[in-house]
Amino acid sequence: MTVRPLVLKLGGELLEDPAHLATVVSAVKAIAGSSDAATVIVHGGGREIDAALKSAGLEKRQVDGLRITDEATLDVVVSVLAGAVNTRFVAALNTAGVAAVGLTGADAGCGLSAVAPPHRSADGRVVDLGRVGVPDAGADMRVLHTLAAGGFVPVLACIGLGRDGRLLNVNADTLAGHLAARLGARRLVIAGTTPGVRGEDGATLPVLEATAVTQLVNGGTATAGMIAKLRACEQALAGGVDDVVIVDGRSAAALIGAAESAAPASATRITAGLKACTTSAG
Numbered sequence: 001m002t003v004r005p006l007v008l009k010l011g012g013e014l015l016e017d018p019a020h021l022a023t024v025v026s027a028v029k030a031i032a033g034s035s036d037a038a039t040v041i042v043h044g045g046g047r048e049i050d051a052a053l054k055s056a057g058l059e060k061r062q063v064d065g066l067r068i069t070d071e072a073t074l075d076v077v078v079s080v081l082a083g084a085v086n087t088r089f090v091a092a093l094n095t096a097g098v099a100a101v102g103l104t105g106a107d108a109g110c111g112l113s114a115v116a117p118p119h120r121s122a123d124g125r126v127v128d129l130g131r132v133g134v135p136d137a138g139a140d141m142r143v144l145h146t147l148a149a150g151g152f153v154p155v156l157a158c159i160g161l162g163r164d165g166r167l168l169n170v171n172a173d174t175l176a177g178h179l180a181a182r183l184g185a186r187r188l189v190i191a192g193t194t195p196g197v198r199g200e201d202g203a204t205l206p207v208l209e210a211t212a213v214t215q216l217v218n219g220g221t222a223t224a225g226m227i228a229k230l231r232a233c234e235q236a237l238a239g240g241v242d243d244v245v246i247v248d249g250r251s252a253a254a255l256i257g258a259a260e261s262a263a264p265a266s267a268t269r270i271t272a273g274l275k276a277c278t279t280s281a282g
Contacts, residue, residue, distance in 0.1 A: 003036050003037045003038065004037065004183075004184050004185060004186040005037055005038035005039065005040050005148060005183050005184075005185050005186070006031065006037055006038070006039050006040070006185060006186065006187055006189065006259055007039075007040050007041075007042065007176055007179055007180040007183065007185045007187070007188045007189070007236075007241075008028070008031070008039060008040070008041045008042070008176075008188075008189045008191065008259065009041075009042045009043070009044075009172055009173060009176035009188065009189065009190045009191065009232075010024060010041060010042070010043045010044070010191050010192075010249060011043075011044055011046070011172070011191065011192035011193065011249070012043060012044040012045035012046050012047055012048060012049075012085060012172075013046070013047055013192060013193050014191060014192065014193065014249045014250070015043060015045065015085055015088070015089050016045070016047055016048050016085070020193075020249070020250055021088075021089070021092055022092075023249070023250060023251070023252050023255075024191075024249055024252075024255070025092045025093055025096045025098070026096070026252050027249070027252040027255040027256050027259075028041070028093060028098055028153070029093075029096050029097060029098050030252070030256050031255075031256055031259045031260065032098055032153050033098075034256075034260060037186070038148035038149075038153075039148075039153050039259075040144055040148065040153070040154050040156070040179060040183060040185075041100075041153060041154065041155045041156065042156045042158060042172055042175050042176040042179060043081075043085065043086070043089060043155065043156070043157060043158070043172060044081075044158055044171075044172035044173075045080050045081045045084075045085040045157075046067075046225075048080050048084065048085060049067070049076060049077055049080045049081070052076045052079070052080050053073065053076055056072070056076060058072055058073060058076065063119060063121050063125070063127045063129075064119065064121050064122055064227045064228065065171070065173075065225035065226070065227050065228040065229075066116075066119060066129060066132060066171055066228060067129075067132070067169060067171075068127065068128075068129050068130055068132070069129065069130045069131045069132050069168075069169040070130050070131065071131060073130075073131075073169075074130075074131045074167065074168075074169055077159070077169045078159055078167055081104070081157040081158065081159055082102075082104050082157045082159060085157065086102045086103075086104070086155060086157040087102060089102075089155060090102040090155050093153065093155070098153055099151060099152045099153060100152070100153045100154075100155050101147055101152045101153070101154055101155065102155050102157070103143070103154055103155065103156045103157070104156065104157045104159040104161075105133075105139075105156065105157075105158070105159050105160040105161050105168075105170060105175070106159060106160075106161040106167065107143055108140055108142065108143035109139060109140040109161060110139055110140055110141060110142075110143050110144055110156070111133075111135065111139060111156065111158075111159065111160045111161055111170065111175065112135070112136040112138055112139040112140065112160070112161055112162075112163070113133030113134055113135050113136050113139075113160030113161060113162060113168045113170055114133060114134055114136050114162070114163070115131070115132070115133060115134075115162060115168065116129045116132040116133060116134045117134075122227060131166070131167075131168055131169055132168060132169050132170070132171075133160035133162065133168030133169065133170045134170070134174065135160065135170065135174065135175055135178035135179075136163075139178075139182065141179075141182055141183060144179075144183065145183075156175070156179075158170045158171065158172040158175045160175070171228050171232075173190060173225075173228045173229045173231075173232035174228060174231070174232055174235070176188060176190065176232060176236075177231070177232030177233065177234075177235035177236040177239075178235060178239075180236040180239065180241045180244075181235060181236055181238070181239020181240060181241060182239070184240060184241075185236070185241050186241070186242050187241065187242055187243055187244070187245065187259070188232075188233075188236045188241050188243075188244045188245075189244075189245050189246075189247060189255070189258045189259050190229055190232065190233075190244065190245070190246040190247070191246070191247050191248070191249030191255055191258070192246075192248070192249060193248060193249070193250055194248065195248045195266045195267070229246060232244075233246075233270045237270060242271070243269060243270055243271045244269070244270040245258040245259075245263045245267055245268070245269045245270075246267060246268050246269075247263065247264060247266070247267035248266055248267070251264075251266075254266060254267065
């Protein structure tokens with residue numbers, strides 16, 4: 001990619017509701033058509049996975065926003081993310097005129113991952129995550145470069161590929177932060193259905209200093225999925241991404257603004273030069 005791309009991470013809650021999906025599709029169409037810069041999309045699908053697990057009689061287990069994944073859970077994750085969510089989203093994008101291509105991390109090794117080590121949780125526990133992956137520095141970005149150079153929008157379901165050929169469940173925020181760094185993205189946008197990161201008083205924090213991220217996590221203010229988002233922010237910025245914006249993706253105008261200009265008033269922004277992290281939960 002000669003022009004630094006935009007990496008857009010979309011929470012699954014934006015893709016399961018028809019109205020939210022239509023909003024996201026219209027925003028992506030505007031973003032992808034507004035400049036020569038490439039757009040790469042990563043998505044999750046947590047709520048639909050939860051529903052599928054319940055239907056299958058399987059227990060949902062999470063720690064710090066990371067899904068503990070045994071083999072049965074992994075089968076459900078793959079079927080929902082790659083089989084349902086990704087296909088539905090890509091179909092909607094193409095119908096709207098966006099040349100989207102659905103992928104998983106197994107395609108051309110773009111999501112090469114290692115099995116995650118035992119996770120030390122915010123409350124001090126050490127937890128085996130099972131078939132959970134962490135992105136590998138050896139992941140091959142060529143398929144993403146090739147698609148973007150051809151005018152396509154890669155849309156990745158957050159499924160990783162181990163070196164042993166087995167599939168892994170990779171947190172969507174984590175994968176997006178990794179790809180943003182590896183692709184030299186100008187910006188990472190994390191979109192979901194929460195307007196921002198809340199401080200101790202419950203108010204949205206417009207800006208977070210880098211040193212405050214650990215305080216939010218260790219102090220218990222940031223919990224569950226927000227912890228993974230904040231860690232993804234840190235990873236992206238450490239990898240050279242200019243800034244990160246976390247925004248409520250239920251507004252097309254806010255999503256477009258987060259991608260193309262300064263963060264909307266309701267969003268949080270992280271700027272590497274200022275050592276600040278801004279997020280709006282997604």
